[in-house]
Amino acid sequence: MVRILLLIIYALASATLGCLAGMVQGLSTGITAGAIVFLFMTQIHGAISRRREVKAHKKDIVGLKRASAAFAKAISETQARVDDVTKTMEARTSAQNKKIVSELQVLESLMKEFTHRISEKAKHEAGGRRAGPQADLAHVGEPEMLEMIRASLEENRVDLYLQPTVSLPQRKVRFYEALSRLRAENGSVIMPAQYIKIAAPAGLMSVVDNLLLFRCVQIVRRMMTRNRSIGVFCNISGDTLRDAEFFPQFLDYMQHNRDLGGQMVFEFSQEAVLKAGREGEANLKRLNSLGFALSMDNIKTLALDFGKLRQMGFSYIKVRADMLTKGMGAAGAAVAAEDFKNLLARHGLDLIAERVEDEKTVLQLLDYAVDFAQGYLFGEPRAVRGEMISAAEKPAASVIPLRKSA
Structure with missing residues (x-):
């Protein structure tokens, strides 16, 4: 709407100047002068509009650059936080795993200590005899069964x-x-049912x-x-x-x-x-x-x-x-x-x-x-x-x- 009003104003101004020139120099000169003035005024208006648009575009570009820089900074900070959280979690997981491994090693060493301590008693009670590989458990005597139990524990066959x-x-x-x-x-x-009644009295449970x-x-x-x-x-x-x-x-x-x-x-x-x-x-x-x-x-x-x-x-x-x-x-x-x-x-x-x-x-x-x-x-x-x-x-x-x- 503003553009149309400006064109009307430019046209009226050009017509006025053309009339004045026509009164002085003749009709053809007035028309030519009016047209030249109208074209000149539209060109000036276009140049001013383009300059404004360039300024607006430059301002938008500056805003986009600032937003991009802020976004890049936010990404960098977020990545740094993620890295910190990852390192913290890895450190906690590593510490927990080390704790678990340490505790399991302690328990395993305790088991070996028990096995060694009690195996001497079991060997003495079993008379050093071992059950054959094809032994029928239903007919194995207590000394042989005790030796089988002791061997199973020592060799971790549990x-x-x-x-x-x-x-x-x-x-x-x-x-x-x-x-x-x-x-x-x-x-x-x-x-x-087979090993408890024998392992319990021997202290192996x-x-x-x-x-x-x-x-x-x-x-x-x-x-x-x-x-x-x-x-x-x-x-x-x-x-x-x-x-x-x-x-x-x-x-x-x-x-x-x-x-x-x-x-x-x-x-x-x-x-x-x-x-x-x-x-x-x-x-x-x-x-x-x-x-x-x-x-x-x-x-x-x-x-x-x-x-x-x-x-x-x-x-x-x-x-x-x-x-x-x-x-x-x-x-x-x-x-x-x-x-x-x-x-x-x-x-x-x-x-x-x-x-x-x-x-x-x-x-x-x-x-x-x-x-x-x-x-x-x-x-x-x-x-x-x-x-x-x-x-x-x-x-x-x-x-x-x-x-x-x-």
Whole structure:
């Protein structure tokens, strides 16, 4: 609109000057003069407009350069901050890894010390005899079995097995129970029922538990990188609980691994807890005070002080499925099976039904509102390969199925 008004003004001015020139010099001269004036004025106006546009463009360019410089500075500062954060995280990770390696080395050296100290006793009791590579474990005598156990521990032939515990009715894996198995020189698997009754009197159970703990810590740390919602139950024997030399070192080790408190649950048999005594109960409370939940299994009687168990730090009670379905009275339970879960819940305890083998049992457990179950129906124990435990850089551990014992 302004441009049109200016052109009109230029035209009027040119016409006025042309008329004046025409009156003096004639019509043709006036028209020529008016046209020249009009062209001259438009050219001046165009030059002024272009100069203004050039100034505006220069100003925009200067603004863009300033913005670009500010943006480059912001990128540089951000990159510097990212580098600082990366260096900090790398330093923390390196320090944590060094701490873990140091602790594991301490634990491994402790295991070797135990093995060396006790192996002399085992050698003396075994009379220096070794079982043949094709030995039938069902017919191996105690001296030979003790020597096989000693050799398995010295040569690190201790395998870690994991069996899932699932939630009901979803059957989603919530926990794994860590179990230990020994291997004889010929590859025969020595089950806990076979080695515990011989290893315990010889003082070897602390060594077995030591190795199991060593592997559990490694497995839990690997699982934490993928899924922090799944926990691992780690079995500890009554002999270890009462071991005045080992258990304080065990507590000290777990003190340095308190970050695993939400993922590790330590499991003790009912017999071990009942025979723990004041010192053993104090050890359980100290372990729980570090943030680790406790579980009781191998239940023989349900005539228990559940409030006291909770005060000691227990959070889980594992009861055989057949005891829940048809053995509550014989086990001395104060309530019927359908009320047992609520009784435990009032004391802050969770019920886990173990040795679940068929679907019929699952239906009965659902009638009793049982939240967790474990057994061959949901998954048999599987052995984690030893080399896979230490290969922390690989995504997952390979497993091989464990054959059911006859």
